[in-house]
Amino acid sequence: MHIHTATLPNGVRIVHKEDVSQVAYCGFAINAGTRDEEEDESGMAHFIEHMLFKGTEKRNSWHILNRLEGVGGEINAYTTKEETFVYSTVLTADFEKAVDLCSDIVFHPTFPSHEIEKEVDVIIEEINSYNDSPSELIYDEFESIVFKNSQLGRNILGDAERLQEYTTENALRFVANNYCTDRILFFSVGNIPFKKVMRLAEKYFGDVAAKYSTKTRQKSALYVPDHVRKNLNTHQTHALIGARAYSLSDERRLPLYLLNNILGGPGMNSKLNLAVREKRGLAYTVESAYTAYSDDGLINIYFGTEHDDTEKCLHVIYKELKNLREREMPSSQLERAKRQLMGQLTIANENRENYALNMAKSFLFFGMNESNSVVAEKISKITSKQLLEIANDIFEEDKLSTLIYTK
Numbered sequence: 017m018h019i020h021t022a023t024l025p026n027g028v029r030i031v032h033k034e035d036v037s038q039v040a041y042c043g044f045a046i047n048a049g050t051r052d053e054e055e056d057e058s059g060m061a062h063f064i065e066h067m068l069f070k071g072t073e074k075r076n077s078w079h080i081l082n083r084l085e086g087v088g089g090e091i092n093a094y095t096t097k098e099e100t101f102v103y104s105t106v107l108t109a110d111f112e113k114a115v116d117l118c119s120d121i122v123f124h125p126t127f128p129s130h131e132i133e134k135e136v137d138v139i140i141e142e143i144n145s146y147n148d149s150p151s152e153l154i155y156d157e158f159e160s161i162v163f164k165n166s167q168l169g170r171n172i173l174g175d176a177e178r179l180q181e182y183t184t185e186n187a188l189r190f191v192a193n194n195y196c197t198d199r200i201l202f203f204s205v206g207n208i209p210f211k212k213v214m215r216l217a218e219k220y221f222g223d224v225a226a227k228y229s230t231k232t233r234q235k236s237a238l239y240v241p242d243h244v245r246k247n248l249n250t251h252q253t254h255a256l257i258g259a260r261a262y263s264l265s266d267e268r269r270l271p272l273y274l275l276n277n278i279l280g281g282p283g284m285n286s287k288l289n290l291a292v293r294e295k296r297g298l299a300y301t302v303e304s305a306y307t308a309y310s311d312d313g314l315i316n317i318y319f320g321t322e323h324d325d326t327e328k329c330l331h332v333i334y335k336e337l338k339n340l341r342e343r344e345m346p347s348s349q350l351e352r353a354k355r356q357l358m359g360q361l362t363i364a365n366e367n368r369e370n371y372a373l374n375m376a377k378s379f380l381f382f383g384m385n386e387s388n389s390v391v392a393e394k395i396s397k398i399t400s401k402q403l404l405e406i407a408n409d410i411f412e413e414d415k416l417s418t419l420i421y422t423k
Contacts, residue, residue: 019375019385020210024217026226027197031379032204032213033372040111040206041369043103044122045376047201048194050097051167051233059139059174060182060190062095066139067187068102069093070131072124075117077131083117084110091117097168098309099380105369108207112216115204119220122195127187140176150254150421151301151320158256158419161244162314166236196229203376205368236260236312245420253326254421257333258316261410264308264381270394271402272315272410273306278353278403279340280304280317282360287336288317296332298325310381315410323423340407345400354395362388 022030053060069091070077084091089106091114102122104114146152156171163169202221204213239260262269280288280303292302302319321329345353365371365388378385386394 020213021379022214024222026222026224027200027228028217028221028224029201029379030203030214030217031201031376031385032208032210033375034207034210035205035368036207037368038108038207039105039368040108040114040204040208041103041105041372042111042114042202042204042206043101043118043372043376045201045203045380046100046102046122046195047098047199047380049095049099050170050172052098052194052231053167053170053190056178057186057190058178059171060186061100061194062172062174063136063139063179063182064125064187064190065093065095065100065102066135067127067132068121068125070135071126071128072120073126074124075120080117080121084114087113089114095172097170097172099377101373101376103203103369103373111204111206111208115216116220122200123221123224125187125191127184129184132182132184132187136179136182139173139179143173143176146173150248150250151318154254154256154318154419154421155316157244158258158316158417159314161242161417161419162239162258162260163236163312164240164242167234168236168309168312168314192227193231194229196227197224198226198228201376201380203372203379205372205375233311239415241415241417243418245418245422247423248421249423250421252320253323253423254318254320255326255329256316256318256419257330257416258314259410259415259417261306261313261315262308263311263313265310266308266313268402268406269308269313270391271398272313272406274353274357274395274398275340275403275406275410276304276306276315277357277360278345279336281357283356285356287340288319288333291332291336292319292329296328298322298329298332302329302333326420326422334413337407337411337413341404341411344404347400350398350400350403354398358388358392358395361391 020032050061069080087110091104093102106114160169280286288302292298299319299321304317306315319329375385
């Protein structure tokens with residue numbers, strides 16, 4: 017069905033897709049994340065995400081948690097390097113309640129001081145849990161290596177010591193500087209007429225004062241490959257290999273996405289899974305991931321293995337990367353890879369919450385959302401030559417960084 021769009025006089029954008037279902041999804045996508053923090057605001061964006069649920073001008077934390085949960089709905093949030101999402105899932109009949117609540121916590125948070133101390137303790141436990149999991153911790157540290165001295169290298173959870181110093185005033189200042197109306201998008205998917213969506217938008221956040229952002233994001237520092245090995249006394253070696261990659265706006269993003277899927281995507285038939293796990297039994301988990309940011313990107317390969325097998329794994333992975341750089345992919349293999357990727361994307365979009373979040377992010381950064389048919393057409397035009405060129409650009413051995421946790 018058609019996607020409806022509008023912009024309120026205060027600058028908040030509206031995106032809605034009508035969908036025949038008993039369930040509706042709505043929320044706010046905010047173009048503000050970890051990279052927008054000042055030097056003394058480590059972890060602030062994520063801290064704000066937690067604290068949004070702790071009180072507004074007309075609701076306390078109990079009322080916020082029970083408003084939708086009491087009718088079987090859900091409200092959630094997450095923070096990334098570049099955006100914050102607050103979103104809900106409800107029955108269609110309760111859609112207005114969801115719009116009301118999401119609007120209230122995004123535009124009217126109070127960050128009560130008595131809640132801050134408790135929530136900081138919760139976040140510190142989250143940090144401790146993360147630090148106890150080397151297979152998760154390694155990703156954050158690797159980004160700090162690849163994006164050294166850059167905003168994108170900042171840890172989302174932040175520094176535990178700094179978090180304990182935050183006050184209501186700190187939180188209000190961050191929101192005032194970053195939750196500007198031109199950086200906020202309301203999105204919804206459900207069996208609701210667009211006229212009703214607009215009526216509710218005007219009712220619940222149409223009178224929010226317009227405020228336009230004057231902040232600009234810094235370009236990341238020049239990338240210098242690095243190789244770090246740490247002794248963490250882990251039961252197995254955890255390793256990441258990777259480099260900078262293409263941004264969200266780069267036309268090579270989709271071909272790289274396909275190449276990543278072929279190399280180490282979620283399919284058990286990925287090149288790395290077949291070579292490292294199935295053929296040699298060297299690792300339980302081996303996978304690659306590509307993350308595109310608004311003006312930069314990152315690709316990495318992760319594996320966990322016995323300490324004595326680390327060098328064997330590295331050898332096999334570098335060999336697979338060399339094959340991608342030197343051998344043009346046969347057309348039959350490329351066509352299978354294209355069908356696999358399109359199948360994965362189509363299935364993922366059948367999850368309506370997932371679709372709503374992806375639609376919102378696309379409109380937040382591009383002002384548009386490409387249909388499955390448009391994406392399929394673009395994928396169909398990707399050539400083996402393109403993949404070869406991209407492999408030589410991204411996976412050139414001298415460009416790769418490594419981070420290895422071992423005993």
